[in-house]
Amino acid sequence: MPRRVYSYVCAGASTKRIVMRKLPKDIFVTGIDTNVGKTVISAILVQALKADYWKPVQSGNIEGTDSLTTGQLISNPTSHIHPEAYNLKAPTVPSYAAALEQVEIDPAQIILPQTQNRLIVEGAGGLMVHLRKDFMVIDLISQLKLPVILVSKNYLGSINHTLLSIEALQRRGIEILGLIYNGGRSEHMRQLVFEASGVPEIGSITEAVHIDSDFINAQSKEIYSSLSKHFDIA
Numbered sequence: 001m002p003r004r005v006y007s008y009v010c011a012g013a014s015t016k017r018i019v020m021r022k023l024p025k026d027i028f029v030t031g032i033d034t035n036v037g038k039t040v041i042s043a044i045l046v047q048a049l050k051a052d053y054w055k056p057v058q059s060g061n062i063e064g065t066d067s068l069t070t071g072q073l074i075s076n077p078t079s080h081i082h083p084e085a086y087n088l089k090a091p092t093v094p095s096y097a098a099a100l101e102q103v104e105i106d107p108a109q110i111i112l113p114q115t116q117n118r119l120i121v122e123g124a125g126g127l128m129v130h131l132r133k134d135f136m137v138i139d140l141i142s143q144l145k146l147p148v149i150l151v152s153k154n155y156l157g158s159i160n161h162t163l164l165s166i167e168a169l170q171r172r173g174i175e176i177l178g179l180i181y182n183g184g185r186s187e188h189m190r191q192l193v194f195e196a197s198g199v200p201e202i203g204s205i206t207e208a209v210h211i212d213s214d215f216i217n218a219q220s221k222e223i224y225s226s227l228s229k230h231f232d233i234a
Contacts, residue, residue, distance in 0.1 A: 023049075023231035026112065027177065028146040030123040030137065032161040036153040037182035039066045040211060042122040043073040045149070048220035049233070051118035054082040056110045056140065057131055059124055060091025066122060073216045082113040095130040105131045107143060121146060126161075127168050138168060147175040149202070152193070154186040159193060166197045178202030178230065180223070202230050 029045065031038045046053045053074075055066045071081045086105055088097035098105050113119065124131070127138040141148060148169060152162045162179070169176050181190065181204040190201055203226040205219045227233060 020230065020232045023227065023233050024147050024177070026119040026121065026144075026146050028121045028123060028141050028144065028148050029151060030141065030148055030165075031126055031151040032153070032158065032165045034125045034129075036151050037205075038122055038151050039069055040073075040216075041149075041151045041180050041182060041205065042066075042120050043070045043216050044205060044219045044223050045120050046070060046079050047074045047076060047216050048224040048227070049118050049120070050076050050078040051120045052080045052082060052113070052115050053120050053122070054084075054113055055122045055124075056085045057094050057105065057124045058084045058087045059094040059097045061087055061089055062091070070122075073211070073213050075213045075217055078117065080115065080117065082115070082119075085110045093130055094124055095132045098132065105135070107131070107135050107140065110140060110143070112144060127165055138172060138174070141169075141174055142172055147177050149177050150179050150199070151182055152179050153182045154184050154189055159189055162193050163196055166193075166199055180204060183207040200230065202227060 029038055029042045042053060045051065053067065053070050058065045058067065065084070065087065067081050067084060086094070086098065086103070088094060088101060090097040090100050094105060121144065123137045123140070125137065127136065129137045131137065131140060150165055152158060166176060176199050178200045179193070180202060184207055185204070194200065203223045205223070208215050224233070
């Protein structure tokens with residue numbers, strides 16, 4: 001949604017005042033592919049906004065979950081990590097991981113946690129990842145009726161992946177708040193994506209060899225500043 005502009009007269013002179021829309025309370029973070037940094041971006045957003053965190057479906061928990069990782073990376077005392085609706089062991093597509101455990105993911109059981117705080121919801125993989133044979137991550141976003149922050153990254157093929165993800169979201173009528181880019185900059189890529197889609201870049205983070213709570217805290221300040229240029233965060 002574009003910024004709304006209201007005109008008014010002040011002290012005999014006509015001027016324009018820009019009124020930015022409020023940042024929605026609940027936001028779904030999804031990515032253009034697997035391993036583009038959704039969990040890192042989610043942790044940064046949680047830290048920046050002092051929001052709660054929820055990963056509805058976890059697939060692959062032997063080496064730890066994204067909820068555990070996020071909890072270890074954030075350092076504010078306000079955020080709460082909500083338990084997953086489904087926590088599956090195998091690091092594979094959730095529909096298959098569920099089948100291995102003789103579980104069927106029931107979309108009706110995936111309900112937003114009740115909280116007065118802001119909530120960051122992290123998806124599993126990309127948009128077309130199957131949670132069950134007839135229900136994908138993009139269907140979950142539609143069911144939850146949440147706006148999306150789309151995480152992108154510069155790699156060979158990422159322009160294609162980014163634009164296809166944007167088109168899929170737009171076809172479903174899902175609101176895209178903007179793109180957050182993870183890692184090395186490619187101004188050419190970002191310009192092409194914006195010109196083709198009109199979806200703005202609302203933040204970016206730098207690459208890091210080691211990701212810890214200090215990195216997350218530093219990046220959260222940058223993301224907060226960037227978001228505040230696009231939304232009223234108060």
